[in-house]
Amino acid sequence: MMYDLARTERIHRAIADETAPMSHERKACACGTQVTARQLAQHGKCEHCRLTAGLEEGDLDKLRHMLGAAGNSSAKPGFRNHYLCGVQDRAAMERLVGAGLAVPGEALLASQYYHATRDGCRAAGLDRSGIARALEAVL
Numbered sequence: 592m593m594y595d596l597a598r599t600e601r602i603h604r605a606i607a608d609e610t611a612p613m614s615h616e617r618k619a620c621a622c623g624t625q626v627t628a629r630q631l632a633q634h635g636k637c638e639h640c641r642l643t644a645g646l647e648e649g650d651l652d653k654l655r656h657m658l659g660a661a662g663n664s665s666a667k668p669g670f671r672n673h674y675l676c677g678v679q680d681r682a683a684m685e686r687l688v689g690a691g692l693a694v695p696g697e698a699l700l701a702s703q704y705y706h707a708t709r710d711g712c713r714a715a716g717l718d719r720s721g722i723a724r725a726l727e728a729v730l
């Protein structure tokens with residue numbers, strides 16, 4: 592029997608692939624959050640960093656306030672999903688809209704309602720039931 596060097600190399604390569612990092616292996620995002628190695632390879636950052644990229648300081652607080660998830664309330668996060676915005680908060684709301692975290696709603700005189708999207712709820716840290724409440728609260 593002939594010794595086939597190429598074939599042996601293929602087998603070794605297959606074994607090496609099996610020892611490659613598994614997708615469920617945990618790695619740290621730059622923010623310190625532990626995510627799967629697969630998510631980090633795919634997006635380069637955790638979901639929170641991905642969703643909130645492009646926001647400025649205080650924008651996330653306004654999003655949490657929009658969702659009743661500001662932390663000082665005894666009500667369940669997501670019980671509300673609106674933010675009546677005047678001139679002074681308009682830029683923050685437009686950054687949230689640009690990031691896909693909020694959508695403009697009805698206009699009221701010189702003010703404008705904004706509502707969080709599903710991604711906005713995630714960025715604000717709401718869990719599954721909080722997201723369901725918040726999306727229901729818009730209707």
Ligand SMILES: [Zn+2]
Nearest residue numbers: 620622637640
């Ligand atoms: Zn992160």
